[in-house]
Structure formats: C-alpha cells, structure tokens
Amino acid sequence: MVSPNSQELFIQGLTRDGKTFRPSDWAERLAGVMSQFRPGGASPGSHLSYSPWCIPTTLNGTKCVVLHADLREHEPMAWDFVINFAKDNNLQIAEACLLPDAPPKA
Template identity: 40%
Template sequence: MKISTNDLIIKGVTTSGRKFRPSDWAERLAGALGAFGDDNRVSYSPYVRPVTLEGVGCVVVSRALKEVDPRAYEFLMGFARDNDLTVIDGAVWVTTRGAEAAAGG
C-alpha cells in the first residue's frame, strides 16, 4: 500500500493503545464517502481509502480532501478526534518506513 507524504493515516488504535472496534470500522468510514456502482460494489473516494497497516485497520486520507471537500475532511478528522484515534502524518510514516527498509527491517 502506497502512502504519500500528502496523506494522513487514521489508525484503528486509540491514543491509549486500545484497538478500535468494530473490526470493519475503516471500511465503514471510507464507505461513507464512497459510492455504489451499478454492480452494487462500493467505489471508495480517491481521497479516502481503507487499508491494513501492521495488522491494524486504518483509513488513509489525502490532505487534498481539505481543499476539495472541507466538510468531508472535517468529518473524518472529527471522527478520529471524537474516538481518540491515533492520526499519523504520512510524511512521518514514509520517513520511518524508508529508514526501516534501509536497515533491513
């Protein structure tokens, strides 16, 4: 899964370290901003997508969403804040993962 320095990651872990429930919360949250196609399958927004990182459900949010749809962006950030979820800057994620890859981790 490609994470960009222009992304934010809402991680399914609270700031106190507890796993967020239900287990499909990321798909539900991303789906709230998606659309259903003629095939009855959800098509996620290009700005919001559910992912699993390190075995934890997450939602990747492009910072571009703040310009394209400020209300949707605030909805997502409010969800993270209200549920005490960890939000990781994509630039930090990319830098950290790049260092781990270089170290063979």
C-alpha cells in the same frame, strides 16, 4: 494537530491509550460513507468503490484509513467529518506517505 502541508494522514484503528478500536470493520464503514467524495464528484455507481481520497487499509496488522489532502481542498466539510471522527474516538493520527507496493522480484 494536523500540519496543513501534509498530503496524507493515516487514521489508525488504535486509540491513544493503545486499545484496538471497534467495530473491526470501522475503516471500511468510514471509507464507504466517504465514497461519494471523489475527483469529478459522485457519479452513478460511485458508491460501489472507495474514494481515492479516503482509503481503508491494514498496516502492520492495524486497520487504518488513508486520508488524502485533496479531500480537504475539494470538500472541507467532508475532511472535517473524518478528522472529527478520529478525534471523537480518540484514534491515533499520523502524517505519512503511502508508498506503492514493490514490484515483484524476477
């Protein structure tokens, strides 16, 4: 169950039984499909970058998609699509917060 107060969800490329989800580029594919959903809506060329609401990343060697709650507010059907993708594929979902990279040490 996803808390309605969560601001970010991590959909991890691990099934609930701990197996790595395939294909290996699943996160990039999913984020690519969601690229049109962005602040201000789709614009020419927006398919060439990921939406700030659905970002592929790797955490601790595991492919993930970071899903931001703004997508739920602006495009509920798109939010449901991503959540149902995770559920249908038995992927682990974690409520979390993506922190910015630490500044380089001088």
